[in-house]
Amino acid sequence: MKRIQNHLIGIDQGDIVLFSDYESDGDMWTGSDARERRKRIKFTESYRSPPSVICALSLWDIGNSANARVDLKAERISADGFDIVLRTWSDTKIARARARWMSFGELRQADEWELY
Numbered sequence: 001m002k003r004i005q006n007h008l009i010g011i012d013q014g015d016i017v018l019f020s021d022y023e024s025d026g027d028m029w030t031g032s033d034a035r036e037r038r039k040r041i042k043f044t045e046s047y048r049s050p051p052s053v054i055c056a057l058s059l060w061d062i063g064n065s066a067n068a069r070v071d072l073k074a075e076r077i078s079a080d081g082f083d084i085v086l087r088t089w090s091d092t093k094i095a096r097a098r099a100r101w102m103s104f105g106e107l108r109q110a111d112e113w114e115l116y
Helices: none
Strands: 009-020 035-042 052-062 071-075 081-088 094-106
Touching: 009 035, 009 081, 052 071, 081 094
Parallel strands: none
Antiparallel strands: 009 094, 035 081, 052 094, 071 081
8 A cells, every 4th residue: 555645646647549550560460479569658747756557448449350468557657757568469469559547646745855
């Protein structure tokens, strides 16, 4: 469980197109075996420490000739941003995908400062 120490709680969110491989015959649509797409997301404002991040598919256009195999997650979470990562494998064909994300965590207080 993440405990928030102050009253300044930040919530940021977004929706991002991860790829559209159908039009360009990209590897998510034409490939096989393990494949990955990764995009760096920068928060609107930096958090005091790495926040909690939730990711969800908001659109997927997937071929029907194989099983639907998708792994979507947030990686490399920092106070400034994170990587949103979509992976698939085997013979799954994904034409395009879009993902929504939401972060929430502790913000810095206006009078807070750091000693170096």
